[in-house]
Amino acid sequence: MEQTILLHNPGAGDEDHLNTELVKAIEQEGFGCVYFSVKEDDSWKEQLDQADFAVVAGGDGTIRRVVKELVQRNALAKKIPIAILPMGTANNMSKTLGIDNELPRETHIKNWKKSKRQRFDIGVIKNPDTTDFFMESAGYGLFPNLMQAMEAADKSKVESAKDELKLALEVLHKLVLEADAEPYTLKTEGKTYEGKCLLLEVMNIQSIGPNLMLAPQASTADGVFDVVYVNEEQRQDFANYIQQLIDDKPDAAFSYNSFEAKELSIDCSSKYMHLDDELILPLKNPLALDVRENVLEFLVVGD
Template sequence: MEQTILLHNPGAGDEDHLHTELVQAIEREGFGCVYFSVKKDDSWKEQLEQADFAVVAGGDGTIRRVVKELVSRDALAKRIPIAILPMGTANNMSKTLGIDRDADRGMHIKNWKRSKRKRFDLGVIKNPDTTEFFLESAGYGLFPHLMQAMDAQDKSEVASAKDELKLALQVLHKLILEAEAASYMLKADGKTYEGKCLLLEVMNIQSIGPNLLLAPNASTEDGVFDVVYVDEEQRQAFADYIQQLIQHNTDAQFTYHSFAAKELSIDCSSKYMHVDDELILPIKNPLVMDVRENVLEFLVLDDQKS
């Protein structure tokens, strides 16, 4: 019998019985299961090596928290694969891995028996003062600014994840029209890119923030980043595109500047930076980012696309 460790991030609206239902559903499929709430304490970290795989029931931030523990361990420590039960707002990690947020949780659990292990690269950020990793993306400008603005928003009238995503797009639209462009210089593969940008993202997955698809061709195991940026002269076109998304125009399109790179150096004047879902002060310039291949494994279906 395969043993799982269920790492749950209970939201404000979760009923007390939800974690019991999850454990019972997992055990009905023939898995052993031990439950931990990642909000209560860190005792789950001591039990990771007892499991064959970890089940993360939460959103992108909860996944990062578990990954941070796994990658910080000694190289000889057991590094178990991760299965996701998406329960967050955006669920950008699940989207990239082809895991349907709206599917029945019982179906997700049934599918683990016929799943495969999907390799997942990590991004590493380095400068003389610090080293950091990222799972989803790292970048400057609009998205860290959006994270800060959303923290200050009154969400008392937000009734669902869809409502919150729409609110984020509305806030982003306003920021696009008002944000100051930042100077940047990128060096990758012998080429230099420079100018003024509103957005600069080094993508390890396909979407970011309110499910904005910046890198539709990004793969979790190709050994390269997708570097995406929006220049100052694209300001109005980008704002128009976001407005179309707010209005649910499924035909809306926007052409981002982008290129692939395994390693790059960045010098950017932006006052804002993020690493995954964490808003941070800009790391001292210049910084270097590179890909560490095959660091993690996630459980996905054979017929799912990466």
């Protein structure tokens, strides 16, 4: 019998009995299961080596919390694959991995028996003072601004994940029209890109934020980043595109500037940056970024 460790992030709207239901559903499919709430304490970290795979029940932030522990573990520690039960608002990680968040939880659990291991690269970001990692994206401009604005946004009328995603798009639209463009310099493989950008993202997955698809061709295991940026002269076109998304226009499209890179350096004067869902003060310029291949494994439905 394969043993799982269920790492759950109980949200404000979760029923008290949900953790019991999750454990029961997993055990009914023939898996052993031990439950931990990642909000309560860190005792789950000591139990990882006892499991054949970890189950993360939550959103992108919960996945990052678990991944952060796995990345920091000693190289001799057991390599544990991750299965996702998507329960967040945006679920950008599961979307990139082809995990349908519309499916019932029971279906996801059944799928683990026919799953395959999907390699997952991570991004490492460093300067002389510090080193950190990201699994989704790192960037400047609009998304750090959006993260701040959403903290202060009126969510009194938000009743569902769909409502929250639409609110985020509406806040983003306002920011696109008002935000200052920031000077940037990107260097990679003998090429230099310069200008003033509204958005600059180093993507390791396909979408970020309110499911904004910045890098539809991005792969979790191709050994390269998709570097995406929107320049000042694209401001109005980008605002129009966001408005089309708000209006649920199915043919909405926008041409991002982008290129692939395994290594690059960034110099940007933005006041803030983000690593995945963490808003941070910018690290000292210039930053060096590179891809570390096959650091993680996720369980996905096999072909």
